[in-house]
Amino acid sequence: MIQIEKLTKTYTTKHGTVTGVDNISLDIGKGEIFGIVGYSGAGKSSLIRCINLLERPSSGSVKVDGKDLTKLNGEQLRKARLKIGMIFQHFHLISQKTVYDNIAFALRAAGTSNKDIKTRVEELLEMVGLADKRNVYPAQLSGGQKQRVGIARALANNPAVLLCDEATSALDPNTTLSILRLLKDINHQLNITIVLITHEMNVVKEICDRMAIMQSGLVIEEGYVYNIFAAPQKKLTKEFISSVVSFNVPTQILSGFTGTLVKVLFKGGVAGEGVISDMLQNFEVKGNFLHGAIEYIQEQPLGIFIMELKGNKSAVTDAINYMESRLAIVEVMSNGN
Template identity: 50%
Template sequence: MIVLRNVSKVFNASSGPVTAVEDVSFQVEQGQIYGIIGYSGAGKSTLIRLLNGLEKPTSGSVTIAGQCITDATGEQLRRARLKISMVFQHFNLLWSRTVSENIAFPLQIAGASKAVIKQRVQELIGLVGLTGKEDTYPAQLSGGQKQRVGIARALANNPDVLLCDEATSALDPQTTDSILDLLLSINRQLQLTIVLITHEMHVVRKICHRVAVMEAGRIVEEGEVLSVFTHPQQPITRQFVKQTTEYSSANTPFNPQLVDAQGGCVLKLTFIGVSTQQPIVGELTLKYALPFNILHGKMTQTTHGTFGELWLQVAASDSQLERILADLHRYDITTEVVTHV
């Protein structure tokens, strides 16, 4: 559906050339929700403008639904853009138009008949959960409702691809979840390909199938969300994962003074899929006749399955610890020795 090959974008500034995107390659399959995550200045905004044809790459190619938009110009580019819609962070609604009129706007530009527009607007209002708000103006809507209007408007011309540029960044956590649930529902109902630009790992975890991590214009890590969450390879990826695991050396999920007083070692176990249902702690306790103190636990759901994290404290000798780690490896559980006294 979407293929980027060795895409770079260099801007000519007064101080000299500035590389915003450098040698980026990835592929998004039809019906996938693909997340692109990075901090400010990583190149995400430039990348999304390359995807919708608002910017031309300095080198490389961008192909969407078999159409190379890198080479498209004039009418050919306009037709290609009709199949690529955008949802924005700050809604970009027409404040003098009602909900229905905002959703109808792209249909009017495309030259659709009044009958077609009326029917399509009603379909979309129902799809995004705004029934009863047809004649309401944007100023009378909550942030989440405004974004629902933006999503409905983006879907008006039946696009092949929906680009979401920080679509939940201006919303509170509860509203963010409701919008993400809506996007996931739309993806499943319409088999719509969605590309999400974000700096929030929670967004990626909740609905994305694959994720690319950007830093300084490059993609430094890419893969299925569950794999990236459980085995992050790059330091920046580990920083993002900590947003949802709530663990860092400066903010432990348990009382470090209690751990220091009891001694031993602290193990961080990461479970994937069926291993989350196995009685691992009980079996280890029986086998080694050691008390395993559960310090903290967390289960996380992604679109590709569940993974769990568990912090255990155990006063084991070096030889026992070696055997415990080997047993956990046989259970296909990733284990990290957080502290070892």
């Protein structure tokens, strides 16, 4: 659905040229929810604005549904943008217009007839749960309700792609969750491709299929959300994940043990099996649990346990090999004293 090839965006400032997006290539599939994560200044907002050419790339290409937007201009580009909806952190609603008219505005701009506008707006109000707010003004709405209006407006012209630029950053946690669930429902109902820019890893954990981590204009890590949570490769990725899921044990707790300290990771259905209890029953080792947790990423369990194994060297080795044979990933953290 979206193919980004060697995309670069530079800015000229009084201090010289600044690179916002640095030679990025991404392929985002139809119907996918794709998260782009990074701290402020990483280049993620520049990237998303290049996708719909709100900012024209300095080099590279952006193809949406097979059309290279960088080769379009004028009326061609305007028509192509109708199929790319966008929602923002601060809603950007027209304060003097009602909820109904804010949504209808996008349809009128596209030349839709009044009859079709009424039908479409009513459909969208139902979809986002605001049928009872049609005649209310933005000042009378909560933050979550304002964002629902923004979502409805972005969907007005039946786009194939929905771009979300920090869409939940101004919302409290409960409202954030409700908006993310709405986006997921819309994705399932319409098979719309969603690109979600955020600095909050819990947002990605909640609804994204795949993700990319950005730093200094570069994509430093990319993949399925579950796989990245299970085995992050880069320091920044680990930092983001630790803000949501902590599998680490304080260093002082790990000192003073004479056995073998191991970190055991279980992916998928294996996380729910009794691999560790089976190992302790079948091998002449004793286990001292130091830490354990099971998280659910994309509705799949991810289990991590840190434990001390005591026994002779061969028995500990056999126990580790057994857990690995049951599809666990075992990392020896310390072989004891």
